[in-house]
Amino acid sequence: MGQTAHVSADVWTAVVTVVSALSFAAWLWLLFARGFFWRTDVRLPVQEEPDAWPSVCVVVPARDEAAVLPAALPSLLAQDYPGRAEVFLIDDGSTDGTGGLACELARRQEGLPLTVASPGEPPAGWTGKLWAVRHGVGLARTREPEYLLLTDADIAHAPDNLRRLVAAARTGGYDVVSQMARLRVESVWERLVVPAFVYFFAQLYPFRWIGGTDGRRATRTAAAAGGCVLLRADTAERARIPDAIRHAVIDDVALARAVKGVGGRVWLGLADRVDSVRPYPRLHDLWRMVSRSAYAQLRHNPLVLAGTVVGLALVYLVPPAAVVVGAATANAAALFPGAAAWLVMAGTYLSMLRYYRQPLWLAPLLPFTAFLYLLMTVDSAMRHYRGRGAAWKGRTYARPGAVADEG
CATH class of the missing domain: 3.90.550.10 (Spore Coat Polysaccharide Biosynthesis Protein SpsA; Chain A)
Known part of the structure; x- marks a missing residue:
């Protein structure tokens, strides 16, 4: 029995370590290969005024x-x-x-x-x-x-x-x-x-x-x-x-x-x-604003929804979880990649907080906000399957019959 428990603990430790490393790798990709999305310097281009102004x-x-x-x-x-x-x-x-x-x-x-x-x-x-x-x-x-x-x-x-x-x-x-x-x-x-x-x-x-x-x-x-x-x-x-x-x-x-x-x-x-x-x-x-269109953003596709939930969890929820578990179990192989991923996450969020003139100490709380968005997205899908669709100002929109038109 003791040997079985030891093997289970080893497997759990290995899983946490691998997932933590995957999360850090995902953040390195987002940092350098996702169009520098985290920067807030894309502003209206410098313009030359036209000779004749169009109507x-x-x-x-x-x-x-x-x-x-x-x-x-x-x-x-x-x-x-x-x-x-x-x-x-x-x-x-x-x-x-x-x-x-x-x-x-x-x-x-x-x-x-x-x-x-x-x-x-x-x-x-x-x-x-x-x-x-x-x-x-x-x-x-x-x-x-x-x-x-x-x-x-x-x-x-x-x-x-x-x-x-x-x-x-x-x-x-x-x-x-x-x-x-x-x-x-x-x-x-x-x-x-x-x-x-x-x-x-x-x-x-x-x-x-x-x-x-x-x-x-x-x-x-x-x-x-x-x-x-x-x-x-x-x-x-x-x-x-x-x-x-x-x-x-x-x-x-x-x-x-x-x-x-x-x-x-x-x-x-x-x-x-x-x-x-x-x-x-x-x-x-805010919940109503996000949930009314979140599942439409996923083209009302349950597989895309499942992938989104897994992706949000891996990218935003795993880093703080890996830090807590790694610290509690003295598992440095999980702790350090998780902490590094959390640090990169918070660092990329600072520019947006500055743009909105908000205190920078909010940056480490991004996993909590991401968890809220995960719940809002799931709620949006549940509303859809209950026939409530995307509701806004007294109107409810069900899934369109021809989704291809959106694209």
């Missing part, structure tokens, strides 16, 4: 946004843009007076002209947001703009943001220029979850791979940030946007894929002067 139409889908509209819409109307520009706010069935409030805000200040319209309820196969975008793009095309700015109703823009976006698109020859708005970080849970959300997104979609920065060619990796997307109007027509992505819950990534699918160029980076004003004060609010 732009701004499309803002809005559903029950009265709480955030006063902090966001005036920033759009106040854009200092030398060319012709106007704003179309599409009220997607709001019940809180969003449309009327938008008109009132426009009356209070001089600025870009505003049109408020409503498309009615979306037909089967469309998400509400993309149905609103379709209606807004249709109205905008009557003005024959060269560019469309798709932005959310909770996004506040610096006065010069539109001209900087257009200048970057013209100078760089991009069909899409997208900035990931700086999300609000004030509550305890926002501090723990929000910077990690952007960090994980960049890990999935390294910004350098998308736009081909640092002199390298862009890869097939495609993504955008839905809060701020400047899109060439003729490219939108060639890519059949938004019709081709009408059921996409993660519409920004689907849009970028559609643009790259027709040979378009996409740039994505972090924003300095674009901010989300939407609060997520409680864990419940």
